[in-house]
Amino acid sequence: MLSFLVPLVLVALALFLVVNVIKIVPQGREFTVERFGRYTRTLKPGISILTPFVESIGRRVNMMEQVLDVPQQEVITKDNVSVKVDAIVFIQVMDASLAAYRVDNLMYAITQLAQTNLRTVVGSMELDEVLSQRDQINTRLLSTIDHATGPWGVKVARIEIKDLTPPADITNAMARQMKAERERRAVITEAEGEKQSQIARAEGQKQSAILQAEGRREAAFRDAEAREREAEAEAKATAFVSEAISKGDVNAINYFIAQKYVEAFGDLARSPNAKTVIVPADFAGLTGTVAGVAELVKTLGGADGGTRPAVPPTKPPRGA
Incomplete structure (x- = not known):
């Protein structure tokens, strides 16, 4: 019986030594070692051997975050x-x-x-x-x-x-404040947009007025130039007619008479109060005047480079 107990005691002692002497520290942990209750060292991850019956594990510390x-x-x-x-x-x-x-x-x-x-x-x-x-x-x-x-x-x-x-009341007050602030920003943004729109419209009207003024100035300049040229032409025509009158050309006189005659008759026809236009009985005599004017024009046209052709006397219209 004794021979049977001795091996069992030896096996139990070996297991005790293995468990208490050989220590395996897992990764992410560290063990403190105490010798008779006093801290001596720290075991890092891996296998370590303690002194039997003297050293023991004190604290197991987690080293991970x-x-x-x-x-x-x-x-x-x-x-x-x-x-x-x-x-x-x-x-x-x-x-x-x-x-x-x-x-x-x-x-x-x-x-x-x-x-x-x-x-x-x-x-x-x-x-x-x-x-x-x-x-x-x-x-x-x-x-x-x-x-x-x-x-x-x-x-x-x-x-x-x-x-x-x-608190709930503070949360509600903050929500109302946020809503009021957003509405205020919306009003400001809308007013700013309206302001920019008005500025753009005013700028467009300004540019339009400038362009219209430039157009009127250009038109006035061209009208003045046209009137100047017309006046020059009229002056030249008057000079030629005056020269013809001074030389006794009756067609020149007929020219002025026909011009006034036509203008007066045109004013009479355009008058808003004239419901009936009376044609003079000697209106046919205007044909001879017009023919005389044509001859005068031919005469004036040839005055620059050759001898003026003889202009037959034209009978003035009646009542002229």
Whole structure:
């Protein structure tokens, strides 16, 4: 019987030694080693051997980055508005021994530290600043908490405000304010568009007036030029006729008489009060006058380069 118990004791002792002496540390973890209850060293990921009956594993520390949820709490802002706020904290243990022996219940300690500083930061700001400056709140919280957790061997990577909930009446007031602001911007935009439209119309009218004035000036200039040329032509014609009259040419006299005759008869025909136009009995004599005028024109046309042809005397019209 004794011979049977001895091997069992030896096997049990071997298993005990294997379990308590050979330690395998997984990746992302670190184990602290205690010798008679006192910290001596830290085991890194891999296999390690402890001194039997002397050394033991103290704390198993997670070295990976962890997400810590900060519970929601009510915070009173600087302008006495109560808001509900919560956050999340990203932490990573950098020194396993400090995290294991410098603070008890590391996660709870960081949670309480985040809640306290969150109340401090949000309470020092007004509601509008809290709602619009989340990045600033995150930065201030990160700086404060990271500085406080440094002695614990913990690095705070990020802090994010997850939710900010103001009271319902404040939310409704903000919605009305936003609506009023948008309506004000719409009115300003519409007024600005109307202003630009009026400016464009005024500019168009200005350009139109300028173009019309330039057109009238050009037309007046051309009218004046036409009248000048007409006056020059009339002066030349008068000079030729006067010269012909001075030489005793009766056709010249007939020219003036026929011109006045035709003008007077035309005015009589165009008169709005004249319902009946009476043709003179000697109107046929106007034919001879016109013929005399034609001869005079031929005479004046040949005055530049040759001898003027003889113009037979034309009988003036009756009553002329």
